[in-house]
Amino acid sequence: MKKHVADLLAKTFPAKYTEMVISKHNVAFGVCPHHLLPVIYRISMAYIPTEKVLGLSKLSRLARLIARGPRLQEDLTHELADILHEQLLSQGSAVYIEGLHMCMAARGVGAHEARLVTSGVRGVFLELATREEFIKLVVAPQTTVL
Template sequence: MSVLLPGYYRDILIGLGENPDREGLVDTPKRAAKAMQYLCQGYDQSLETIVNGALFASDSDEMVIVANIELYSLCEHHLLPFIGKAHVAYIPTGKVLGLSKIARIVDMFARRLQIQENLTREIADAIEGVTQAAGVAVVIEAKHMCMMMRGVEKQNSTMNTSVMLGAFREPSTRMEFLQLIGRSKS
């Protein structure tokens, strides 16, 4: 990722009618640039580096679920946060993925400018590509600040997206997954 220059944030403050030289704002451009670099660090990460060979032989062919993975992303339309959780499942075919790698994959894609629909698909495709699973399911539930702080200002709205690949397109497998993540919310 290219380096974000604090001067851009200084220009934004001036454009808002603020004095970037006042005490409370003197270091704001530098802090804002550093924060944006952190929030978008997913551009500097790769799937191969994150997985780092953490695929392990296994005879398991039963559903593996990692539920309630916190995620923080930025809406690509307004650069405002959306915050929620991801539920990820896959059905192994000879290999299982290290547990923390699933959360790291979620973070890698969430730490990019996103729309939730694409984020859900990117996570599912990555898990499928890495594991060669018989099926992958991803559900994301998130609250979007672009809808809560501006525009229609709906404070209690939640967006839900899902991607079901392979065996999860079968109604019984899909239902089992949705029931199990429903229990994990309680």
């Protein structure tokens, strides 16, 4: 798995601009490590490049790769934020994840309560204004079910 991630990150482009790059609502599948039941994630990620950028489809693949297998949603959130900050040498990164946990849904909890929200920020996203801009963008209402 580590090798796939390294391969993905090896293919970057020189950054032409240093605005926020954002990839919203990527669907990925994982497994809850406590109950070994599926989790459906909706992952939004952002970073502000310095010298290199990752293609948008690669961002989505990165999220799916990291999400795969038994892993806490909190760990997934932090791992993605770290990669987008440290390995891409970005000015900062932000990750916002909504997880629909089947272990919670199966106990008859309503769909809203069965959803866990986690977020993580690094670098310049620690500044409140940047963080708020990101959150506002990713929680904007949309029409799909997930």
